[in-house]
Amino acid sequence: MTDSSMLVTDIGRSLLGDSSVLDSKIIETSKENLFIGLVSDVEEEMPQIETRVVLVQEAGKHEELLKALEEIKVPYIKTESVEEFGDSESPEFETVFVVADFQDSILENLCKFDCRVLGPPIVLHCAQKGEPLPFSCRPLYCASMLNLVLCFTGFRKKEELVKLVTLVHHMGGIIRRDFSSKVTHLVANSTQGDKFRLAVSLGTPIVQAEWIYKAWERRNEIDFCAADEEFRNEFKVPPFQDCMLSFLGFSDEERINMEEMTKMQGGQYLPVSDDRCTHLVVEENTVKDLPFEPPKKLYVVKQEWFWGSIQMDARAGESMYLFEKPESPELKKSVSQLSLNTPNSNRKRRRLRETLAQLTRETDTSPFPPRKRPSAEHSLSMGSLLDISNTPESSITNGETPKSCSKPSKNSAPLPAKQSARWQVAKELYQTESNYVDILTTIIQLFQVPLGKEGQLGGPILAQEEIKTIFGSIPDILDVHTKIKANLEDLMINWTESKSIGDVILKYSKDLLKTYPPFVNFFEMSKETIMKCEKQKPRFHAFLKINQAKPECGRQSLAELLIRPVQRLPSVALLLNDLKKHTAEDNPDKGMLERAIESLKEVMTHINEDKRKTEAQRLIFDVVYEVDGCPANLLSSHRSLVQRLETVALGDDLCDRGEQVTLFLFNDCLEIARKRHKVISAFKSPHGQTRPPASLKHIVLMPLSQIKKVLDIRETEDCHKAFALVVRPPTEQNNLLFSFQMTTEEPPKEDWLKMLCRHVANTICKADAENLIYTTDPDSIDINTKDVDSTLSRASRAIKKTSKKVTRAFSFSKTPKRALRRALMAHNTVEGRSPCSASERYLGSRMTSTSSLAGIPSPSLVNLPSMFAKRSHTLSRSTTHLI
Numbered sequence: 001m002t003d004s005s006m007l008v009t010d011i012g013r014s015l016l017g018d019s020s021v022l023d024s025k026i027i028e029t030s031k032e033n034l035f036i037g038l039v040s041d042v043e044e045e046m047p048q049i050e051t052r053v054v055l056v057q058e059a060g061k062h063e064e065l066l067k068a069l070e071e072i073k074v075p076y077i078k079t080e081s082v083e084e085f086g087d088s089e090s091p092e093f094e095t096v097f098v099v100a101d102f103q104d105s106i107l108e109n110l111c112k113f114d115c116r117v118l119g120p121p122i123v124l125h126c127a128q129k130g131e132p133l134p135f136s137c138r139p140l141y142c143a144s145m146l147n148l149v150l151c152f153t154g155f156r157k158k159e160e161l162v163k164l165v166t167l168v169h170h171m172g173g174i175i176r177r178d179f180s181s182k183v184t185h186l187v188a189n190s191t192q193g194d195k196f197r198l199a200v201s202l203g204t205p206i207v208q209a210e211w212i213y214k215a216w217e218r219r220n221e222i223d224f225c226a227a228d229e230e231f232r233n234e235f236k237v238p239p240f241q242d243c244m245l246s247f248l249g250f251s252d253e254e255r256i257n258m259e260e261m262t263k264m265q266g267g268q269y270l271p272v273s274d275d276r277c278t279h280l281v282v283e284e285n286t287v288k289d290l291p292f293e294p295p296k297k298l299y300v301v302k303q304e305w306f307w308g309s310i311q312m313d314a315r316a317g318e319s320m321y322l323f324e325k326p327e328s329p330e331l332k333k334s335v336s337q338l339s340l341n342t343p344n345s346n347r348k349r350r351r352l353r354e355t356l357a358q359l360t361r362e363t364d365t366s367p368f369p370p371r372k373r374p375s376a377e378h379s380l381s382m383g384s385l386l387d388i389s390n391t392p393e394s395s396i397t398n399g400e401t402p403k404s405c406s407k408p409s410k411n412s413a414p415l416p417a418k419q420s421a422r423w424q425v426a427k428e429l430y431q432t433e434s435n436y437v438d439i440l441t442t443i444i445q446l447f448q449v450p451l452g453k454e455g456q457l458g459g460p461i462l463a464q465e466e467i468k469t470i471f472g473s474i475p476d477i478l479d480v481h482t483k484i485k486a487n488l489e490d491l492m493i494n495w496t497e498s499k500s501i502g503d504v505i506l507k508y509s510k511d512l513l514k515t516y517p518p519f520v521n522f523f524e525m526s527k528e529t530i531m532k533c534e535k536q537k538p539r540f541h542a543f544l545k546i547n548q549a550k551p552e553c554g555r556q557s558l559a560e561l562l563i564r565p566v567q568r569l570p571s572v573a574l575l576l577n578d579l580k581k582h583t584a585e586d587n588p589d590k591g592m593l594e595r596a597i598e599s600l601k602e603v604m605t606h607i608n609e610d611k612r613k614t615e616a617q618r619l620i621f622d623v624v625y626e627v628d629g630c631p632a633n634l635l636s637s638h639r640s641l642v643q644r645l646e647t648v649a650l651g652d653d654l655c656d657r658g659e660q661v662t663l664f665l666f667n668d669c670l671e672i673a674r675k676r677h678k679v680i681s682a683f684k685s686p687h688g689q690t691r692p693p694a695s696l697k698h699i700v701l702m703p704l705s706q707i708k709k710v711l712d713i714r715e716t717e718d719c720h721k722a723f724a725l726v727v728r729p730p731t732e733q734n735n736l737l738f739s740f741q742m743t744t745e746e747p748p749k750e751d752w753l754k755m756l757c758r759h760v761a762n763t764i765c766k767a768d769a770e771n772l773i774y775t776t777d778p779d780s781i782d783i784n785t786k787d788v789d790s791t792l793s794r795a796s797r798a799i800k801k802t803s804k805k806v807t808r809a810f811s812f813s814k815t816p817k818r819a820l821r822r823a824l825m826a827h828n829t830v831e832g833r834s835p836c837s838a839s840e841r842y843l844g845s846r847m848t849s850t851s852s853l854a855g856i857p858s859p860s861l862v863n864l865p866s867m868f869a870k871r872s873h874t875l876s877r878s879t880t881h882l883i
Contacts, residue, residue, distance in 0.1 A: 056097055573601070
């Protein structure tokens with residue numbers, strides 16, 4: 001009470017000037033207090049309504065449903081008949097009926113009495129989310145379409161539409177008669193009508209009626225949502241649904257491609273002039289007149305409509321792409337003559353005289369080309385875009401001087417009284433630079449910017465990674481050449497023979513060195529990405545077709561435009577050389593041009609060297625993918641692949657004698673791999689790209705510093721194209737001998753051995769690479785190649801492989817034979833027997849998969865006689881390597 005009096009007193013002091021205001025404030029305060037008191041009295045008098053769930057028939061047998069109701073603490077009753085619940089409208093209970101099957105007659109009876117009906121999935125959904133049971137005036141079975149707003153178009157049968165609407169309501173969806181921005185999905189039975197056009201313009205997903213039926217089939221999946229993009233895309237309305245297309249004016253290759261695309265996009269194609277045809281797609285650049293009079297129901301459209309529909313993934317409006325037959329000059333002339341007899345002939349006669357006078361002025365013989373508008377001189381024209389080698393036509397011939405010259409402007413270079421050869425070349429350099437800048441601008445504005453734009457109809461055409469791979473550093477290159485063009489333009493406007501063009505190139509040489517290598521080195525990857533995306537993504541193919549038909553591109557493809565940066569620097573270098581030839585010796589620009597040419601050569605050399613390194617790195621990745629078990633440390637920024645050599649093993653140290661072995665020579669190491677006995681399955685990356693299976697098995701990665709000698713084995717009747725390596729691993733005291741026979745003609749053995757020794761010498765920092773090669777007889781090291789590829793040798797290797805498979809088939813441990821032998825040898829060494837060979841220790845130290853077994857004696861082999869180990873060493877040598 002004290003607070004109230006203080007409030008009134010404060011209000012009275014502040015409003016003493018107007019007592020009526022004070023009275024109104026007191027009345028409002030009393031009314032609010034009275035309303036609060038009435039509400040509290042009503043709450044005390046209103047009884048609490050309890051929710052009661054009635055599980056009808058099969059719903060009462062649903063164990064998960066019973067558990068869910070217990071979790072949300074909702075009481076339930078099981079019943080076989082709903083007739084006994086005559087008090088369903090009782091003020092004490094809010095009765096909710098749970099029916100397992102919405103196709104039963106029980107649902108119809110409950111709907112007649114406006115009962116609240118739910119399905120088991122919606123109850124389980126609420127229990128999972130911890131939410132109360134929803135209140136719905138219609139039967140609600142599941143939440144598959146919860147919060148989705150649907151609109152229908154193109155349905156003529158009322159029974160089908162009623163069925164679809166009922167299913168949507170059962171799944172929690174909302175139906176709207178009129179289409180608006182609040183509609184989330186348009187269910188279309190036709191690709192015509194205002195609703196369809198509006199949905200296309202707003203980017204609203206357009207689906208078939210089958211989407212609703214398939215979603216209802218999955219109604220019992222608790223976590224299923226019909227709006228899931230992957231599920232929804234299966235039922236999207238294709239662009240050419242209900243369309244019969246014909247094609248006119250295209251080549252056979254283009255027509256076949258467009259017919260295939262038509263079938264892929266849900267349409268059909270027919271011959272030209274077929275009465276069933278709905279659309280005639282015309283190549284407007286080749287077709288000037290139609291071979292027949294088209295009926296009114298036939299849409300005659302340009303090819304841009306076809307590709308635009310595929311790009312936006314919906315049928316485009318035909319009104320914007322209608323084909324119009326061009327009027328002939330004769331027709332225009334006849335119309336002009338007829339129009340002279342009309343009542344408005346005076347005005348038309350005057351217009352005709354003005355037109356004829358203009359034509360007379362334009363056709364006067366003059367050595368100068370017609371003057372263009374300043375704004376048009378630098379516009380992107382087809383001729384200037386496609387020919388970067390255009391030379392300016394002579395504006396003055398035979399030494400004639402123009403009678404009148406316009407003032408020089410920023411958009412046109414002035415014509416000197418006498419054109420020198422140096423000026424001509426400089427003008428050509430400026431023109432080609434201007435054309436080149438226009439090409440780069442076209443690439444960015446027509447291709448890169450639209451592809452990277454957000455909110456594209458139908459979603460992004462390409463991923464950001466693909467866009468970056470295709471265009472690379474094109475924006476940076478454009479920025480540099482825009483500055484070069486501005487500098488050259490300023491020189492041409494204020495031209496004198498002493499102007500230095502070489503200084504302009506030198507000014508931006510560092511920028512050229514920075515921007516060109518990233519693009520040129522990955523240009524092949526850019527082309528491959530374009531080809532791959534064009535095959536796999538029809539929308540991207542349509543996007544390229546639309547832009548290729550535009551005059552800015554001059555009917556050139558994106559790949560053809562992107563090759564211009566690769567060609568530009570050599571072209572500039574040639575022009576600078578030509579400019580230097582026409583520059584006097586006492587001209588200051590002579591030395592600057594020489595320096596500019598040298599700077600461009602340095603840039604191109606750097607590009608070639610960088611490209612070579614990039615290619616070498618790519619080859620290393622190919623080796624890693626081709627060799628199964630290849631060590632990861634093979635990948636290094638300083639390492640490059642020098643040579644690959646196919647050989648056959650002549651000894652038993654690395655693998656079985658006669659096995660095919662591949663040597664990969666790097667600048668600092670040698671990777672040795674054998675051919676796999678069983679090729680593993682192909683590897684599929686997360687991006688869907690399938691790599692070929694690894695065809696080789698890693699044996700050893702040998703640093704070149706471990707190669708002490710390279711033996712060139714003399715040619716004899718029993719030994720051909722053989723060589724050997726004397727290797728000293730750091731963990732061994734004795735040398736190891738690895739011998740091979742070359743199986744290819746290239747490279748020659750002499751060149752291969754010199755190449756190998758040169759890189760070995762570079763690795764160990766020695767200048768005498770020739771001293772590493774030693775010539776020896778095959779008998780001195782007990783090597784011959786006579787029986788390596790004989791029938792008996794192949795049969796022996798086959799028997800060894802079969803023996804190995806049988807041995808492992810009857811083995812209980814499935815442990816590789818090499819691991820068993822090493823375990824046995826380690827046990828024998830402890831008892832004073834002979835240890836394993838040095839080569840086995842060398843190879844074993846590099847095979848991490850079996851290193852843990854080296855010092856562990858096998859309990860099952862402790863009592864085996866030593867003779868068994870010896871026999872296994874001599875008769876089953878093929879089992880001593882990992883499979």
